[in-house]
Amino acid sequence: MITMKDFVPEKEPILREQARPVEFPINEELKETAVAMRQFLINSQDSETAEKYNLRPGVGVAAPQIGIDQQIFAVYLMDYDEEGNETEPLIDEIFVNPKIISHAVQKVALKEGEGCLSVPREVPGIVPRPKRVTVKYNDLEGNEKKIRLRDYEAVVVQHEIDHLKGILFYDHIDEKTPWEPDEDTTLI
Numbered sequence: 001m002i003t004m005k006d007f008v009p010e011k012e013p014i015l016r017e018q019a020r021p022v023e024f025p026i027n028e029e030l031k032e033t034a035v036a037m038r039q040f041l042i043n044s045q046d047s048e049t050a051e052k053y054n055l056r057p058g059v060g061v062a063a064p065q066i067g068i069d070q071q072i073f074a075v076y077l078m079d080y081d082e083e084g085n086e087t088e089p090l091i092d093e094i095f096v097n098p099k100i101i102s103h104a105v106q107k108v109a110l111k112e113g114e115g116c117l118s119v120p121r122e123v124p125g126i127v128p129r130p131k132r133v134t135v136k137y138n139d140l141e142g143n144e145k146k147i148r149l150r151d152y153e154a155v156v157v158q159h160e161i162d163h164l165k166g167i168l169f170y171d172h173i174d175e176k177t178p179w180e181p182d183e184d185t186t187l188i
């Protein structure tokens with residue numbers, strides 16, 4: 001199972017490189033790793049398992065974060081009801097060779113800023129990102145998929161796509177005015 005020791009250090013070069021496209025048919029080992037990445041996210045969101053294995057909670061994980069130079073990431077984002085009980089996943093997907101094919105001009109940013117499983121510290125500031133994105137990708141079987149996302153779901157997927165391009169969330173923070181949204185950015 002994947003635990004925090006599988007995450008490469010923040011300064012590891014792979015986190016600053018463009019990941020390589022996945023070739024189809026995907027080899028079995030990479031497929032198993034992708035499934036293990038998804039399981040890591042599920043484990044990290046289960047308080048007992050997370051505590052037992054000292055996992056930091058995550059809703060997304062990209063292959064370069066665990067030292068694998070391939071364009072693949074998993075997102076497991078659960079929806080909750082008013083009582084805070086899990087209902088069903090908003091996104092439960094493994095994205096292979098993802099590409100943003102269109103995006104809105106308007107931007108959103110999480111008002112509390114972002115974190116990252118590869119960055120074991122707080123980095124203050126908002127991370128403006130397009131409010132809506134359309135992403136084309138393959139699933140593990142090689143099927144072409146297209147998904148339209150907005151707001152928080154768009155933020156998560158863009159954060160992961162950044163990892164495949166060697167970009168970390170704090171690259172987007174304006175160090176002069178870290179908490180000041182531009183006129184085209186809405187805080188969410």
Ligand SMILES: O=C(O)C[C@@H](Cc1ccccc1)[C@H](O)SCc1ccccc1
Nearest residue numbers: 057058059060114115116117118156159
């Ligand atoms: O490091 C990663 O790629 C996983 C990040 C993705 C992420 C960061 C900021 C905003 C949205 C997604 C982790 O999920 S950050 C920790 C976290 C955990 C639960 C909910 C939200 C963020």
Ligand code: NI
Nearest residue numbers: 115116117118
């Ligand atoms: Ni991250």
